[in-house]
Amino acid sequence: MNENLKNEIPVFAKYPIPKGNAKRVAAIVTQYWQDSHAHVIVGRLLGDLDYKPKVEVVSLYTDQVPDNDMSREEAARCEVPIYATIEEAIKAPYADGGLDGVIIIGEHGDYPVDELGRKWYPRRRFLEEVLSVLDDLDLQVPVFSDKHLSYNIEDTVWMYEQLQKRELPFMGGSSIPHTPQVPAFDPKLLEEAGEIFVVSFSGAIEIYGYHALELLQSLAEKRAGWEQGVRAVKALRGAQIWEALDRGEWPEDLLVQAYAHFHTGTAYPKHTEDTAVLFMVEYVNGTKGYVLQQENWINQWGFAFRPESGEIVSAMSVGDLERPYRHFETLTRMVEEFIITGIQPFPTKRILLSSGLTNYIMEALHQDQRLETPELQFDK
Structure with a gap:
C-alpha cells in the first residue's frame, strides 16, 4: 500500500470488553464486515472504533460469512465464542453465567430482492428463533433489533404482536432520529x-x-x-x-x-x-x-x-459522514442503556408504525x- 494513502486511513483505538458484573448480551447478525451495521454497533460493543463498552458480548451468531468478514478475527481478539445456531448463541452463555439481553442486526448480506425492490432480510426468522429460545428458558430480557421489523406487513405485525404478547422490553429502528x-x-x-x-x-x-x-x-x-x-x-x-x-x-x-x-x-x-x-x-x-x-x-x-x-x-x-460514524455511537450507547436498565427509550409502537x-x-x-x-x- 502507498505510504501516503496508508497514513490517511484513520486508526481507532480498541478497548477491552468489560467482564464480571457487566450485563451479558448475545449478538445475532447477518454479516460482519468493516462499516457494516454489525461493525458499527456490535463492533463498538467489542471495543472497536474508539468506544468503551459497558456491556459484555458473550456470544455471536453470523448468518453469513463473506470473504471480507471481520467477525472471526474480532471474536478471537475478544475471546467471544461464535456459535453455529441462534439457539446455541443464547443457551450456551445463559448456562454459563446468565444472559441479560439480545442484539439483532439483520442488515447487509446476500438475500433475495423481490419485484417491489424489498430485500428479504431474515429479521422475522431471527426474532422468531430468539423468542423460541427465550420461551424455552422462561427468560425475559431486553431485545434490540436494528432498523425496521420486516420487509412485509404480515411479518411486521406478527413480530410486534409476539413482542407485546410476551411484554418483552424492545428497542429497534434507525439511528437518524437520535x-x-x-x-x-x-x-x-x-x-x-x-x-x-x-x-x-x-x-x-x-x-x-x-x-x-x-x-x-x-x-x-x-x-x-x-x-x-x-x-x-x-x-x-x-x-x-x-x-x-x-x-x-x-x-x-x-x-x-x-x-x-x-x-x-x-x-x-x-x-x-x-x-x-x-x-x-x-x-x-x-x-x-x-x-x-x-x-x-x-x-x-x-x-x-x-x-x-x-x-x-x-x-x-x-x-457523521465519515468513519467512525458517530451517530451510531449515539445509538449504541442508547442500546447499552436499554440493556442495562430494561427501560425502552421510546414507544415500541414507533417501530411498528x-x-x-x-x-x-x-x-x-x-x-x-x-x-x-x-x-x-x-x-x-
Missing part, C-alpha cells in the same frame, strides 16, 4: 404540527426510505392522537411528483425550507431528477407527512413542519395507488 437537529428548536412546537416534510436521499428506496419514515414518525408522535396511527399512504415517482405539485397536493414551501439548510447554492432542483420518489402519509389525527427522496441533491436528512400557529420550523438531522409505513410505501409505489393501512390504525 442525531443532533440543527438548528435547535422548541420541540413543543411539534405538538401543533399539521404538516411535516422530511427530505431524504439515495436510490435505495426501502433501506434509506426507512430512515426518513422513522424520522417522520419520531416527529409526528409529538402531536396528540398519534397513537391512533395511520389511515393511508400514497407514493409518487418522477414526473408524478411535479404533476401533483401543480395540483397543490403537497406543500412546496415546506420542501424549500427543509432544503435551505443544505447550502446547495440554488433552490431544490425541481424536475431534474426522474428517480425521485415522494411518500405521502395520512395520520388518523389529521397530521399529514411527506418524504421526498432523491439520489444526488443532498447526503443527509432534514425536515420542516408547519405549526398551526406561527412560522415554518426546519432543521437538519446531522449524522415506521416499519409498517415502509411496507405499505413499497407496495403503494409498486401498485401506483393510494392504499389504506388497516394494520396501522388503532383505537388508542
Whole structure:
C-alpha cells in the first residue's frame, strides 16, 4: 500500500470488553464486515472504533460469512465464542453465567430482492428463533433489533404482536432520529404540527426510505392522537411528483425550507431528477407527512413542519459522514442503556408504525395507488 494513502486511513483505538458484573448480551447478525451495521454497533460493543463498552458480548451468531468478514478475527481478539445456531448463541452463555439481553442486526448480506425492490432480510426468522429460545428458558430480557421489523406487513405485525404478547422490553429502528437537529428548536412546537416534510436521499428506496419514515414518525408522535396511527399512504415517482405539485397536493414551501439548510447554492432542483420518489402519509389525527427522496441533491436528512400557529420550523438531522460514524455511537450507547436498565427509550409502537409505513410505501409505489393501512390504525 502507498505510504501516503496508508497514513490517511484513520486508526481507532480498541478497548477491552468489560467482564464480571457487566450485563451479558448475545449478538445475532447477518454479516460482519468493516462499516457494516454489525461493525458499527456490535463492533463498538467489542471495543472497536474508539468506544468503551459497558456491556459484555458473550456470544455471536453470523448468518453469513463473506470473504471480507471481520467477525472471526474480532471474536478471537475478544475471546467471544461464535456459535453455529441462534439457539446455541443464547443457551450456551445463559448456562454459563446468565444472559441479560439480545442484539439483532439483520442488515447487509446476500438475500433475495423481490419485484417491489424489498430485500428479504431474515429479521422475522431471527426474532422468531430468539423468542423460541427465550420461551424455552422462561427468560425475559431486553431485545434490540436494528432498523425496521420486516420487509412485509404480515411479518411486521406478527413480530410486534409476539413482542407485546410476551411484554418483552424492545428497542429497534434507525439511528437518524437520535442525531443532533440543527438548528435547535422548541420541540413543543411539534405538538401543533399539521404538516411535516422530511427530505431524504439515495436510490435505495426501502433501506434509506426507512430512515426518513422513522424520522417522520419520531416527529409526528409529538402531536396528540398519534397513537391512533395511520389511515393511508400514497407514493409518487418522477414526473408524478411535479404533476401533483401543480395540483397543490403537497406543500412546496415546506420542501424549500427543509432544503435551505443544505447550502446547495440554488433552490431544490425541481424536475431534474426522474428517480425521485415522494411518500405521502395520512395520520388518523389529521397530521399529514411527506418524504421526498432523491439520489444526488443532498447526503443527509432534514425536515420542516408547519405549526398551526406561527412560522415554518426546519432543521437538519446531522449524522457523521465519515468513519467512525458517530451517530451510531449515539445509538449504541442508547442500546447499552436499554440493556442495562430494561427501560425502552421510546414507544415500541414507533417501530411498528415506521416499519409498517415502509411496507405499505413499497407496495403503494409498486401498485401506483393510494392504499389504506388497516394494520396501522388503532383505537388508542
